[in-house]
Amino acid sequence: MKAKTTKAARAAPGVKPLTDEDRLALFRMMVRIREFEEEVQRSYLEGLVHGTTHLCQGQEAVAAGTGLVFREDDYVGYTYRGHGHCLARGMDEEAAFAELFGRTTGVCGGVGGSMHLTDIDKGLIGAFGIVGGGLPVSVGAGVTAQMNGRGQLSAAFFGDGATNIGAFHESMNIAQVWKLPVLFICENNLYGEFTRINHTTPYEDLIKRARGYEMNAVQVDGNDVEAVYNATAACAARARAGEGPSFIECMTYRHRGHSRTDPAKYRDPKEVEAWLARDPLTLYEAALIKRKLLTKAGAEALIAEERARQRAASERAAAGPWPEVGAVDYETLTFA
Amino acid sequence: MQEITYREAILAALQEEMRRDDKILIMGEDIGPSGGPFKTCQGLYEEFGPMRVRDTPIAETGFVGAALGLAITGYRPIAEIMFADFLGVCFDQVVNSIAKHRFMSGGKVKAPLVIRAIGGAGLRFAAQHSQTGESWFLSVPGLTIVCPSSPNEAYGMLRAAIRYDNPVVVFEHKALLSTKGPVDIGGPIPALTGPAMLREGRDATIVASLAMVGRSLAAAELLARDGIAAEVFDIRSLRPMVTGPIVESVKKTNILVAVEEQAQVGGWTAELAAQVTEAAFDYLDAPPARVTLPDHPVPYSPPLEDSVIPSPERIAATVKSLL
Numbered sequence: 001m002k003a004k005t006t007k008a009a010r011a012a013p014g015v016k017p018l019t020d021e022d023r024l025a026l027f028r029m030m031v032r033i034r035e036f037e038e039e040v041q042r043s044y045l046e047g048l049v050h051g052t053t054h055l056c057q058g059q060e061a062v063a064a065g066t067g068l069v070f071r072e073d074d075y076v077g078y079t080y081r082g083h084g085h086c087l088a089r090g091m092d093e094e095a096a097f098a099e100l101f102g103r104t105t106g107v108c109g110g111v112g113g114s115m116h117l118t119d120i121d122k123g124l125i126g127a128f129g130i131v132g133g134g135l136p137v138s139v140g141a142g143v144t145a146q147m148n149g150r151g152q153l154s155a156a157f158f159g160d161g162a163t164n165i166g167a168f169h170e171s172m173n174i175a176q177v178w179k180l181p182v183l184f185i186c187e188n189n190l191y192g193e194f195t196r197i198n199h200t201t202p203y204e205d206l207i208k209r210a211r212g213y214e215m216n217a218v219q220v221d222g223n224d225v226e227a228v229y230n231a232t233a234a235c236a237a238r239a240r241a242g243e244g245p246s247f248i249e250c251m252t253y254r255h256r257g258h259s260r261t262d263p264a265k266y267r268d269p270k271e272v273e274a275w276l277a278r279d280p281l282t283l284y285e286a287a288l289i290k291r292k293l294l295t296k297a298g299a300e301a302l303i304a305e306e307r308a309r310q311r312a313a314s315e316r317a318a319a320g321p322w323p324e325v326g327a328v329d330y331e332t333l334t335f336a
Numbered sequence: 337m338q339e340i341t342y343r344e345a346i347l348a349a350l351q352e353e354m355r356r357d358d359k360i361l362i363m364g365e366d367i368g369p370s371g372g373p374f375k376t377c378q379g380l381y382e383e384f385g386p387m388r389v390r391d392t393p394i395a396e397t398g399f400v401g402a403a404l405g406l407a408i409t410g411y412r413p414i415a416e417i418m419f420a421d422f423l424g425v426c427f428d429q430v431v432n433s434i435a436k437h438r439f440m441s442g443g444k445v446k447a448p449l450v451i452r453a454i455g456g457a458g459l460r461f462a463a464q465h466s467q468t469g470e471s472w473f474l475s476v477p478g479l480t481i482v483c484p485s486s487p488n489e490a491y492g493m494l495r496a497a498i499r500y501d502n503p504v505v506v507f508e509h510k511a512l513l514s515t516k517g518p519v520d521i522g523g524p525i526p527a528l529t530g531p532a533m534l535r536e537g538r539d540a541t542i543v544a545s546l547a548m549v550g551r552s553l554a555a556a557e558l559l560a561r562d563g564i565a566a567e568v569f570d571i572r573s574l575r576p577m578v579t580g581p582i583v584e585s586v587k588k589t590n591i592l593v594a595v596e597e598q599a600q601v602g603g604w605t606a607e608l609a610a611q612v613t614e615a616a617f618d619y620l621d622a623p624p625a626r627v628t629l630p631d632h633p634v635p636y637s638p639p640l641e642d643s644v645i646p647s648p649e650r651i652a653a654t655v656k657s658l659l
Contacts (some may be wrong), residue, residue, distance in 0.1 A: 057475070075409060108442030116440040125408055130432050136398045137433060140405020140413070147361075147387055147411070154405070167428075170398030177393065331445040334478050336501035 015233040018226060020285040022068060022294055026225050027288055027299075029064040030281050033084040036093060039310040040083065040100060040114075044260050048318055049100045053114040058223075058255035061280035062157075062187050063088040065228025066248075069236050070155065075125045075141035077134045079155040080115035081187075081254075082127045085157055089122040093310060105320035111333060125154075130190075132158065132165035135184070139171045142180035142245070149242040153267045161192025163206050172247070176213045183232065184210075184247045187222060189254045194266050205258035210247035215262035222250030223280040226287075252280075266287040337518035345487040345519050346376045346452075346508065349494035352522075354384055356519050357412065359387040360498060363399045364416030374454055374513055396426035402450060403535040404434050404503075412498060418453025420469040422509060426591045427472070448501045452494070456509040456547055457597060457645055463633035466641075468546060470507055470574055471530070471602050480504045481575040482528060487517040487548035488515030489572065494527035500528055509546040529573035531581055537565030537621040540591035540655045543582055543608060545571045548627075554648035559655055566655060574604045582608070583615040590621040591658050593647050600628040622658040627651050 003280075018026075044053055054176045056063070059081075072077060078085040086096060091107060099106030107119050115129040125141050128134030139158030145152035162168050163186060175182040186206055190197050197204050210217035210226045216238060220231040228250055235246035253275035257264035264272075285308030288294040340348070354360045362380065364372065370390035381389040388502065392399040393561045396417060403413040417423055423430065438445050443553035455468040473479055480502055484490040490508065497504040502535050533557050534549070545550040556566040567585050571577070592612050594605035609624035627646045635641055 053581070062341060075405075077405075077406070104444070108440065108444070111442055112440045118441055120408065120441060120445045125405065126433075126437060126445075128433065130428055133401070133428060133433055136401020136429060137405040137408075139398060140402030141409050142392075143361075143409055144406050144409040167397050167401065170395035171401075173393055174395060174398045174402065178390070202479070334439050336438065336446040336448075 014237045015230055018229065021152045022047060023291070023293055026064050026068060026229070027284050027294070028087060028302060028306070029067065030060040030225060030284065032304050033060040033063055033087050034281055035303070035306045035310040036083060036087055036096070039217045039314045041260070042099070043097070043314055049114060050102055050111065051174065052261060053100065053254050054259050056081050056084045056254065058275065058279065059187055059189060059252045060084055061225035061228050061284070062185070062222050062250045062252060065225040066155065066185060066232045068229055073123065073150070073152050075123050075138070075145065075152070076155040077125045077138040077141065077155070077227050078127055079134060080127060080129045081157065081159070082157065084118060086117050086124060089124055091119055091122060093313035097314045098320045101317055101320070102322070103317060103320035105317065106322040110323050132162040132167035134160065135167050135171035138182060138304070139174050139180060142175060142182035143178070146178070153183060153236055153239040155185055157184040157185045157187060159192065160186060160188040160190065160197055160201070160206055163209050164201060164207045172213045172215060176215050176244040179242070179244040181242070182245040183235055183239060184245065185232070185249065186249045187252055188249055189252050189266070191254070191258065193258045195261060196266070197216065201326070205249070207247065207249045215245055215247050217247040217249070219249040219251065222252030223283060225280060225284050265272045338521050339516055340487055340519050341516050342487045342490050343374065343376055343513040343516055345491035347378060348496060348519070348521060349491045350377065350380060351383070352382065352434040352475060353495055353498045354388065359410065360412045360414065361390065361406070362414040362416060363390040363392050365392055365418050367391060367416055368567070372416065374510060376454070377416065377449055385534045390631050392437065394423050397429055400426035401429040401433060403449045403451070404429065404437060404447060407447040408437065408445045409437040412448045414450045414452060417451060420453035421452055421464050421467045422649065423469050428437050428539055430470070430479070430505070431476050432471065432605040438502070439478060443497045446501050446598070446621065447503050450494070450505070450507060451505045452499045453505065453549050454508045455509050456511050457634045457641060458511040458547065459637060460636060460641060463635040466634040468507055468509070468597050470604060471598050471640055474574060474602070474604055474607070475504060478503070479575055480529065481507065482573045483507045483545045483571070484568045485512070485546050487515065488519045491519045491521070491571070493528060496525050496528040499525060505530070507546065510578050511547050529576055530578040531572050531631065532570045533567065533581060533585070534564065534570055537567040537589065539564045539659065540566045540593060540654065541569065541582065541585040541589045542566050542593045542595065543569040543571050544595040545604070546572070546597060548597050548646060550650055551646060552595050555651035555655065558648055558652040564655065564659065571604070571608070577604065577607060577611070579608065579611045579615065586612050586616045587619045590619055591655065592620070593627060593651065593655050594624065595627045595651055598629055599646060600626055603628055625658055627654050
C-alpha cells in the first residue's frame with residue numbers, strides 16, 4: 001500500500017487555506033458521493049440500473065478535494081467511473097439517477113447512461129467510455145481556456161490504466177508543448193480493470209510518466225482529501241497564471257470491483273483490508289472530530305441525512321417515465 | 337469567377353472564413369510557418385498567428401481529439417490530416433468521441449468541427465499514403481462526409497463545412513491539388529450535401545466522387561463519340577447520401593454505373609447501388625455496375641498504380657457492356 005504526499009502537496013504558496021466551512025463541505029461531498037454510489041449499487045441489484053456501472057467508493061476524496069478547487073467556468077472531463085465528479089460539480093442527483101435508470105427525465109434524456117453521465121452547463125465536458133479517450137478532448141478544452149485568457153483551466157480525470165495508452169502520451173505532450181492550463185489528474189487505484197498495475201506497467205509510481213514530459217507533477221495521498229485539495233490548488237494556480245499543465249497522481253483504491261459484475265477476487269485480501277482501514281471518509285471524519293468541527297453523533301446524522309437524500313432522489317428517479325419509443329427525435333439528438 | 341487551383345481554393349476558403357470569425361482555428365502537422373506539406377495553409381500562420389494556426393506534434397489522436405474539446409467549448413476548429421491514411425491513427429477519436437458526443441449528451445452539446453484529410457492515389461505514394469479513406473467512416477452515424485471534386489467544390493464545401501454546427505470530414509484529393517477551375521470567390525455558400533449533375537444524358541447514369549468525377553466526365557466524352565449520351569453526377573456527400581436526383585436520372589436512363597477510388601467491398605458505390613435498386617428496380621435494364629479499385633492495396637510502381645485506378649476507358653467500357 002502506498003499513500004505518500006510529496007512536499008508540494010502540503011505546502012504551496014498562493015493556495016487559499018481551507019476554512020472550517022470548506023472542511024465540512026468536503027466531508028459532506030465525500031459522504032454524498034459514497035451514499036450516491038451505495039444507492040446505485042442497491043438500485044443495480046434491484047434491476048433499476050442496466051448493463052453495467054462503475055462505482056467509485058473509496059476514491060471520493062479525489063472528486064471532492066479537486067472539486068473544491070475548480071471554478072464554475074472550468075472544464076472537467078472524466079471517465080465511466082465519473083459519478084463522483086458529476087456530483088462534485090453539482091449535478092442534481094435525481095437527474096443523475098434517472099439517467100442511470102434510462103428514464104427520459106435523466107440528465108441526458110436516458111440515451112447516455114451510467115458511462116456517459118454529463119452536463120455541459122456544469123462545465124462537464126464528457127464522460128468517456130474508451131480508456132484514455134477523453135484526454136485529447138480535455139487538451140482541446142485547455143486550448144479554449146488558453147485562448148479565452150480568463151484564467152480558466154481544464155481538468156482531466158483518468159485511471160492508472162489510461163497511462164499506458166497512446167492518447168495519454170499524445171495529450172501530455174501537446175499540453176506541455178503548448179503550455180496549456182490542463183490538470184492531468186490520475187486516480188491510481190492500482191488496478192486497470194481486473195489486472196494489477198505491476199502486470200501492466202513497469203512501475204507503480206506513475207508520476208514518473210510526467211517527468212518524461214518535464215511536466216510539473218505531484219504525487220499525493222488520494223485518500224486524504226485535504227492533501228488532494230492542496231496539491232490541486234497549487235497546480236491550478238500555476239495553470240491559471242499561464243505556467244502550464246500539471247500531472248497530479250492521487251494514490252487511492254476502489255473498494256468495489258471494476259464494474260458491477262466484478263467481485264474483484266483477484267485482489268489480495270490483505271491489500272484490501274489495509275486500504276479499507278484508510279477509507280477516506282473515516283479518515284476525514286476522525287480528523288474533523290479531532291479539530292472539533294464535528295462530533296461522532298453529528299457525523300452519523302450527516303451520513304443519515306445524505307443517505308436519505310440519495311434514497312429519495314433515487315425513488316423519485318425510478319418513478320420517472322421511460323422514453324417513449326417513436327417519440328425520440330434522434331435527428332436532433334445527433335445533429336445540431 | 338476566378339480561375340484558380342484546387343489548392344488555392346482550399347486556402348481561399350480557410351483564409352476567408354478565418355477572417356470572418358475569430359473562433360475558427362486550424363491545427364495540423366507542418367501547417368505553421370511551413371504552410372502545410374501540400375501548401376494548403378500558406379500564409380495563414382503569418383496572418384493569424386500561432387494561437388490560431390497551430391503546428392501540432394505528429395499525434396493525430398491528440399490534436400483531432402483536441403478539436404472536439406475546442407468545439408464543445410465555443411470554438412470552431414479545423415484539423416488537417418496530412419495524408420488521409422493517417423485517419424487510422426485517430427479513428428477512435430472520430431468514431432467514438434466526435435461522432436457520438438452530442439448524442440450521448442442528450443443533444444446538449446454542439447460540435448462544430450472540420451477534419452480535412454488529403455487522400456488519393458496517382459502520385460506514386462504507395463500503399464500507406466494513397467488511400468482516400470471514406471469507406472472507413474461510412475458506417476458511422478453522426479458524421480457528415482463530403483468529397484470536393486473540383487476547385488469550386490473545394491472552396492464552397494469547405495466554407496459550408498466550417499459554418500456547419502456538426503462534425504464534418506472533408507476528403508480532399510491530392511491528385512486534384514494542382515488542377516485549375518473557375519471558382520466563385522465570395523459567392524453564396526453552396527449546399528454542403530447532395531449530388532450535383534455535371535452533364536446531361538439519356539442513355540446511362542454515371543455517379544462518381546473526387547478524382548473519379550473528372551475521369552467519368554472524360555468517359556462521357558468517349559461515349560459521346562459513339563453516340564452514347566451519359567448523364568454524370570458528382571455524389572459530393574457520402575453522409576448523408578442524397579440519392580433522389582440519381583434515382584430520377586436512372587428512371588430516365590435505366591443504367592447505373594458508379595465509380596469510386598476505393599476497394600469495392602464496403603464502398604459507397606455499394607450503398608448507392610442498393611438504394612437505387614430499392615427505389616428504381618423496375619426501371620433498371622441491367623444490374624448496377626461499380627468501377628472501383630481492386631481488392632488489394634495500391635501498388636507503388638507507376639505502370640501498376642496507373643492500371644488499378646479506374647480510367648475513362650474502363651468507365652466507358654463498363655457503360656457499354658450494360659447497354
